[in-house]
Amino acid sequence: MRVQRWTRTSKLFTGATLAIAVLLATVPLVFESDVVQKLTNLLILVLLAAMWNALAGYGGLLSVGQQAFIGIGAYGTVFFAGLGVSPYLAMVLATLVAGAISVPISFLALRLRAAQFAIGMWVIAEVISILVRLDQNLGAGTGISLIQLNQYAPNFRQAYTFWLALGFTVIFLSALFFLLRSPLGVSLQAIRDDEDAARSLGVRVAARKRLLFVLAGFGCGAAGVLIGANTLFIEPGSIFSVQWSAYMIFMVLVGGLGTFEGPILGAILLFWIRTTFTQGGPWYLVGLGATAALFALALPRGIWGTIEERLGLRLLPVGYRVVEVTGEKRSA
Amino acid sequence: MTVVNAVLQGIFLGAFYAVLACGLSIMFGVMRVINLAHGDVAVLGAYVVFVIVQGTGMSPFVAFVVALPVMILLGYLLQLTILERSLKSGILTPLLATFGLSIVIQNLLLITFSPDVRSLGENAGAVTTSSWQVTSGLSVSTLGVVILVVAVIVFGALQLFLSRTRAGWMMRATAEDSDAAELVGIDSRGVYARATALAVAVAALGGLFLAIRSVFDPVSGPTQLIFAFEAVVIGGMGSLWGTLLGGLALGLAQTLGAHINPEYSALTGHLLFLAVLIVRYGGGRVSFGTAR
Numbered sequence: 143m144r145v146q147r148w149t150r151t152s153k154l155f156t157g158a159t160l161a162i163a164v165l166l167a168t169v170p171l172v173f174e175s176d177v178v179q180k181l182t183n184l185l186i187l188v189l190l191a192a193m194w195n196a197l198a199g200y201g202g203l204l205s206v207g208q209q210a211f212i213g214i215g216a217y218g219t220v221f222f223a224g225l226g227v228s229p230y231l232a233m234v235l236a237t238l239v240a241g242a243i244s245v246p247i248s249f250l251a252l253r254l255r256a257a258q259f260a261i262g263m264w265v266i267a268e269v270i271s272i273l274v275r276l277d278q279n280l281g282a283g284t285g286i287s288l289i290q291l292n293q294y295a296p297n298f299r300q301a302y303t304f305w306l307a308l309g310f311t312v313i314f315l316s317a318l319f320f321l322l323r324s325p326l327g328v329s330l331q332a333i334r335d336d337e338d339a340a341r342s343l344g345v346r347v348a349a350r351k352r353l354l355f356v357l358a359g360f361g362c363g364a365a366g367v368l369i370g371a372n373t374l375f376i377e378p379g380s381i382f383s384v385q386w387s388a389y390m391i392f393m394v395l396v397g398g399l400g401t402f403e404g405p406i407l408g409a410i411l412l413f414w415i416r417t418t419f420t421q422g423g424p425w426y427l428v429g430l431g432a433t434a435a436l437f438a439l440a441l442p443r444g445i446w447g448t449i450e451e452r453l454g455l456r457l458l459p460v461g462y463r464v465v466e467v468t469g470e471k472r473s474a
Numbered sequence: 475m476t477v478v479n480a481v482l483q484g485i486f487l488g489a490f491y492a493v494l495a496c497g498l499s500i501m502f503g504v505m506r507v508i509n510l511a512h513g514d515v516a517v518l519g520a521y522v523v524f525v526i527v528q529g530t531g532m533s534p535f536v537a538f539v540v541a542l543p544v545m546i547l548l549g550y551l552l553q554l555t556i557l558e559r560s561l562k563s564g565i566l567t568p569l570l571a572t573f574g575l576s577i578v579i580q581n582l583l584l585i586t587f588s589p590d591v592r593s594l595g596e597n598a599g600a601v602t603t604s605s606w607q608v609t610s611g612l613s614v615s616t617l618g619v620v621i622l623v624v625a626v627i628v629f630g631a632l633q634l635f636l637s638r639t640r641a642g643w644m645m646r647a648t649a650e651d652s653d654a655a656e657l658v659g660i661d662s663r664g665v666y667a668r669a670t671a672l673a674v675a676v677a678a679l680g681g682l683f684l685a686i687r688s689v690f691d692p693v694s695g696p697t698q699l700i701f702a703f704e705a706v707v708i709g710g711m712g713s714l715w716g717t718l719l720g721g722l723a724l725g726l727a728q729t730l731g732a733h734i735n736p737e738y739s740a741l742t743g744h745l746l747f748l749a750v751l752i753v754r755y756g757g758g759r760v761s762f763g764t765a766r
Contacts, residue, residue, distance in 0.1 A: 204566050206510070206573065250748065253755035256565045257508035258711075261703045262751060265744050268700065272741045384696055388577050391570060424581040431581065435574025438567050439559045 166308055170301035178300045179372060184413045185307040186368050187393065191405035191412075192315055193361035194390035199400035200322070200330045201354040202337055204256070207263025208362045209386040210247075210270050214240040215366025216376045217280055223290040224279070230302060232290075233367040237310070240363020241356060248355045252348065264384065271382035285377030288370055303371045310364040315406075317357060322402065326350065334400050392430045395437040398444030407446050479612050480733040481726065486618030488705075488725025489625040490687065492718045494680035494698055495705035496628060497673030499717040502706065504649045504669040505561060507568045511576035512677055513699030515552075517692070518579055519545055519678025520594075520685040521587060527597050534594045538682045542675060549674030553667040561666075576695065583692035594685040602686060621683055628676060629718045636714075645669060704747040 170178050190208075197203045218236025223229050247266060254262045275283045291299055321327055330350055332340040341347045370376050393412050398404020412430075419426050441448060498512050509515070522544055526537035556575060560568040595602045598617075605615040636642040647655040648665040656662055684690050684698065701724060709720025724743050731742025 198566070202566065204569050250752060254751065257502075257510075257569055257703075258707065258751070260510070260569055261508070261700065262748075265700060265704070265747055269741065269744045269748070272737075272744075276737060388573070391573060395570060424584045427581040428578050428585070431574040431577030433574075435556065435571045435578070438570035438574065439556065439563075442563060442567065 163308070163312055167305065170297075170304050175297040175300045178297075178304045180417070182300070182304045182307045182368065182372050184409065185304075185311045186365050186372070187389070187409035187413055188406055189307075189311050189314055189361055189365045189368075190386070190390050191393035191397065191409040192318060193358040193365070194387075195394045195397075195399065195401075195405040196318055196354050196361070197358045198394060199405075200334045201351045202333065203252075203351060203355065204260045205263040205358075206260045206384060206387045207265070207267040208358065208390060209382050209384060210263065210267035211240045211244060211359050211362035212366035212369065212386055213267070213270060213274065213378070213382040214243055215363035215368075216370035216381050217274055218363070219367050219370050220280060220286050220288060220376060223288065229288070229290045229293075229371075230306065233306060233371060236367050237360060237364045240366065241360030244356045244359020244363075247359070248352050252351055252355060264387075267382055267384075271378050274378050274382070281376075283378060285375060285379075288374050288376070291371065291374060299371075303368065306371070307368045310361075310368065314357070314361040314364065319402065321353070321357070326353070330354070388427075388430065388434075392434045394444070395434050395442075396444055398446030398448070398450070399442065401444070401446045401450060403450075404444050404446030408444070476611060477730075477733065480729045482612070482614065483618070484726035484729035485722055486615065486622055486725070487729055488722035489618075489622040490680070490683050490721075491701050491705045491724050492625050492721025493621070493628060493676065493683060495702040495709075495717050495721050496632070496714075497675075497677040497680070498699075498702045499706050499709075499712075499714055500632070500669055500673045500676070503712050503714065504645055505557070505666055507557060507561065508572075508703070509552075509557075509673070510569055510572040510699065511579055511695070512572075512673075512702060513697065514576045514579040514583075514695030515548075515674055516677040516681035516684065516698050516702075517690055517695045518548075518583065519674075519681030520592075520690050521583060521681075522678070523682055523685060524587075524592060524594060527594060534598050534682060534686055538679065541678060545674050545678040546671045549671030550667050552674065553670035557670060558663065558666065576699075580693050580695055587692060589691060589693075591689045591691045592685070593689040594682075595687070598686045617687055621687070624679070624683075625718065625721075628679070629714060632714060641668065701743070704743060708747060708750050 166181070169181055173181075190212075194205070194208060197205055197208075215236050218239045219229070219232050222232035222235045225232075227235065251259060251263055251266065274280050280286060294302065322330060329340065329345040332343070332345055333347055333350060337347060366381065369381065389412060393408030394405050395408070396411060397406065397408025415426070415430075437444060443451060494513075494516060497515075498508065501507050501509055501512075519541065522541040523534055523537045526532065526540050527534050530537070532540075552575075556571050557568060560571045601616050601620060605613045607613045634642075636646055644655070644660045645665050645668070647658070647660055648662050652662045655665075680698070680702075681690075684694070705721040705724045706717050707720070708723050709716030709718070724746065727746040728739045728743040732739035734742075
């Protein structure tokens with residue numbers, strides 16, 4: 143027996159992933175601006191799904207309040223741009239602020255478990271939303287435009303936003319990938335499989351969860367920045383909406399909770415559903431909610447988790463696998 | 475005098491939150507489950523009453539009695555179709571499944587009833603408008619008193635049910651240890667189904683009060699869930715009388731906040747909830763880096 147990390151498939155697929163990322167970078171040079179804007183939306187979904195999965199799939203933390211960080215990212219951009227900072231620098235600063243704010247929030251939120259954590263995060267998002275509504279400089283309840291982005295011609299603006307989205311997605315997914323591959327990742331996967339058992343073996347559960355929480359704070363903040371830059375108008379009712387959590391839960395549950403590839407698949411599926419069916423209609427949301435509930439009950443590992451289990455397939459090498467070596471000497 | 479008035483309004487509002495929270499507290503106490511669709515179930519109850527009132531012209535209070543069997547049946551169905559399955563597979567599954575259900579209920583209500591804001595206040599007769607003028611600055615609304623009295627009756631009746639009846643003993647035994655309860659012949663499936671049916675019925679009562687004392691629309695549910703959950707946590711999870719007190723504390727926090735500035739109403743309630751969490755769970759060790 144020997145322990146193997148890379149398989150032929152995973153080598154091939156990791157290469158393909160890198161090639162796709164490089165190809166994606168050329169999209170704004172080749173395609174019309176509406177394609178660029180749509181692909182920006184897809185990248186936002188991928189980022190959101192991966193971050194929610196980092197929390198729920200590896201940390202066992204089911205948050206219904208990640209829209210707190212989405213809103214901080216979007217409003218942070220407005221705030222810094224309003225101070226006269228160049229818009230794209232404002233976006234990076236806003237992402238850093240969202241990540242930084244997740245640290246003090248984690249000290250409260252991570253004391254809670256299961257439903258208390260889920261709804262506790264929701265209340266925190268509500269509190270931040272109310273504070274924004276009370277601030278006239280941020281447009282209060284009626285919303286605010288990112289007018290500073292008008293200094294760029296529309297197709298340049300869309301190209302820049304797309305590249306920023308691609309950059310953020312690559313950075314945060316790589317961060318998660320290398321985190322899961324590092325020695326820390328082994329303890330994270332142990333927490334995912336059985337938190338109490340991991341703790342009894344000496345895994346520092348609280349510190350590991352905080353790492354994931356802060357990563358997700360940064361990532362959701364980045365997604366919020368991009369949502370603001372893509373829509374150019376931010377309004378507390380929609381940017382702090384619990385619907386973001388509904389989308390994240392759908393993508394991760396359908397794709398595969400606790401797998402690296404699953405949420406990406408889930409994001410592509412949601413993107414496909416959104417472009418195929420009329421966007422935002424209530425029947426479409428009924429379908430999303432019912433599908434998420436059905437997956438939770440009947441197929442908890444999601445599409446990708448089930449494929450992985452049945453076929454032993456592993457496209458991106460985040461774990462280890464034990465393989466039988468033919469002709470191996472059996473010795474004690 | 476206006477502060478006294480705010481306190482009084484807070485107690486009435488709190489009694490309403492306690493009724494909303496009661497079902498959540500029952501389900502958590504018996505099954506250790508939080509139903510994230512609880513607020514939507516309450517709003518669904520409000521719509522069922524609304525339909526009956528529209529169809530027959532009867533008083534909302536009578537219509538609620540007619541709606542009750544429907545809601546109890548829905549509670550059984552909720553348990554048998556979704557919760558029973560989800561209870562078997564870890565602590566996250568019931569949350570995920572009921573969150574999905576919450577989105578389904580909201581959007582089905584949206585499709586059926588349009589996004590229009592509704593109220594049953596006008597249909598409820600004099601009870602919503604009458605009040606006792608105690609002094610020039612202090613008036614006691616009849617509806618507030620009715621909700622407070624009903625809340626106390628509901629919690630008292632539940633207490634009697636749990637402490638005096640056979641079905642109540644079975645529920646407490648199952649809550650304590652469902653495996654041991656099974657060993658002495660208690661059917662935990664049946665107990666869980668009854669608990670959920672009871673929770674849905676009381677949630678519908680909360681929905682009735684919501685519809686009479688203010689307005690509701692298809693997406694009112696999540697806000698009701700948050701307030702109900704806050705009441706349960708403030709009062710101490712797993713304690714029935716605690717939930718009544720938690721509801722009153724939440725109502726007081728909101729009206730006193732609104733007394734300072736009307737925009738602070740929900741905010742002060744949330745802050746009380748977060749403060750209770752910090753105090754209750756504040757003793758734990760803080761760890762970030764390598765210290766174990």
